[in-house]
Amino acid sequence: MSYKAFINIKQLLQVEKGTPKLKVSGTEMNTLPLINNAYLVTHHDIIVDFGEMIDFQNNNYDIIDCSGKIISPTWYDSHTHIVYAGNREQEFVDRINGLSYEEIANNGGGILNSAKKLQNTSEDDLYQQSAKRLEEVIALGTGGVEIKSGYGLTVEAELKMLRVIKRLKENYPLPIKATFLGAHAVPQQFKNNKQGYLDLICNQMLPKIAEENLAEYIDIFCETGYFSVADTEQILVAGKKHNLTPKIHVNQFTSIGGIQKGIEHNALTVDHLEILSDEDLEALKKSETMPVALPSCSYFLSIPYTPARAIIDNGLALALATDYNPGSTPSGNMNFVVSTACIKMKMTPEEAINAATINGAYAMGISDTHGSIAKNKKANFIITKPINSYNVIPYAFGTNNIECVYINGEPTT
Ligand code: NIG
Numbered sequence: 001m002s003y004k005a006f007i008n009i010k011q012l013l014q015v016e017k018g019t020p021k022l023k024v025s026g027t028e029m030n031t032l033p034l035i036n037n038a039y040l041v042t043h044h045d046i047i048v049d050f051g052e053m054i055d056f057q058n059n060n061y062d063i064i065d066c067s068g069k070i071i072s073p074t075w076y077d078s079h080t081h082i083v084y085a086g087n088r089e090q091e092f093v094d095r096i097n098g099l100s101y102e103e104i105a106n107n108g109g110g111i112l113n114s115a116k117k118l119q120n121t122s123e124d125d126l127y128q129q130s131a132k133r134l135e136e137v138i139a140l141g142t143g144g145v146e147i148k149s150g151y152g153l154t155v156e157a158e159l160k161m162l163r164v165i166k167r168l169k170e171n172y173p174l175p176i177k178a179t180f181l182g183a184h185a186v187p188q189q190f191k192n193n194k195q196g197y198l199d200l201i202c203n204q205m206l207p208k209i210a211e212e213n214l215a216e217y218i219d220i221f222c223e224t225g226y227f228s229v230a231d232t233e234q235i236l237v238a239g240k241k242h243n244l245t246p247k248i249h250v251n252q253f254t255s256i257g258g259i260q261k262g263i264e265h266n267a268l269t270v271d272h273l274e275i276l277s278d279e280d281l282e283a284l285k286k287s288e289t290m291p292v293a294l295p296s297c298s299y300f301l302s303i304p305y306t307p308a309r310a311i312i313d314n315g316l317a318l319a320l321a322t323d324y325n326p327g328s329t330p331s332g333n334m335n336f337v338v339s340t341a342c343i344k345m346k347m348t349p350e351e352a353i354n355a356a357t358i359n360g361a362y363a364m365g366i367s368d369t370h371g372s373i374a375k376n377k378k379a380n381f382i383i384t385k386p387i388n389s390y391n392v393i394p395y396a397f398g399t400n401n402i403e404c405v406y407i408n409g410e411p412t413t
């Protein structure tokens with residue numbers, strides 16, 4: 001029997017009865033459409049029906065009783081670096097003892113430290129380490145994930161990372177998007193020849209990636225001390241030749257015009273935005289580019305939080321993601337992200353849940369099929385433990401209130 005009916009659901013969140021929206025922006029984000037005492041019916045991997053319990057008719061479905069529990073679409077984590085080798089816990093201790101993230105990077109730590117580890121790790125080992133992280137985040141409610149390269153920094157190692165992402169796509173049921181982030185840091189051997197490294201990316205890495213169809217998106221760390229706005233222009237133009245859409249790291253520490261450059265090239269997203277000027281906000285208002293905030297990164301590095309209130313109060317959309325990586329965010333927990341967005345960024349629970357579901361799906365280019373409870377969308381959803389209301393999800397930070405995660409209509413545990 002391939003029909004399943006989830007019944008007596010205390011609150012069914014993010015329901016869309018009419019034509020589904022691709023994203024929600026501004027004041028709209030403060031509304032979370034829901035049905036109290038609801039049912040939901042799936043057929044194979046698709047949502048086929050939902051409504052109020054009084055209207056439920058049992059057509060010999062497999063019944064799953066959800067009394068006291070809430071169902072939400074899964075989280076869509078549109079910014080991660082979960083393919084990496086080993087950890088950087090020593091740098092964490094170094095920061096506690098007074099070194100800054102920047103000082104650690106300048107001493108050969110940071111991204112270059114991860115690159116060295118990854119270059120010396122076999123593809124199989126890298127796959128095993130990454131698969132473990134992917135399974136961990138699925139259990140925490142993530143039903144779609146974007147994964148970046150960028151810890152390889154050689155032709156061979158960047159391809160190794162992207163091939164690992166491809167294997168994850170083949171072996172796991174959730175949607176995975178691959179982003180090529182060759183321009184994450186300038187490797188040691190190009191220390192005095194950044195243009196040489198940019199040429200390597202454009203002339204050697206990109207054609208191979210396109211040939212093997214290894215990425216959908218292109219990224220660059222556009223930041224003082226890493227890559228300039230002019231470098232960003234070069235990389236985005238080269239990416240476009242291979243049909244790669246930009247999703248870029250900008251405004252983490254400084255505002256240098258990266259947002260405007262991304263918008264000019266129709267970036268799907270601009271991510272980080274801890275430092276955001278009025279000009280940046282104005283530029284975003286004239287675009288369809290989704291701003292993405294990464295509050296776990298701000299928490300871990302003790303840097304400012306992305307000004308969510310300014311973004312949303314200016315009528316813009318906002319997505320939330322983890323940034324799961326070994327240096328700035330060793331956590332892939334979207335529940336913590338949603339909580340931290342409420343606690344530290346003053347987002348309402350409704351705004352945070354919208355930002356982590358439908359807007360997260362938009363930031364992965366899949367909100368036409370994922371990110372809300374709508375007929376014909378994929379049956380990717382979280383069933384919580386019995387809880388009082390959806391406000392408990394951000395309120396009870398650090399508590400795992402997830403009972404079960406369904407992907408394509410099937411329980412993952
Ligand atoms: O998104 N900001 C650039 N890249 C990663 C962190 C890199 C690292 O420290 O390994 C980020 O925070």
Ligand code: FE
Binds near residue numbers: 080081249325
């Ligand atoms: Fe990142």
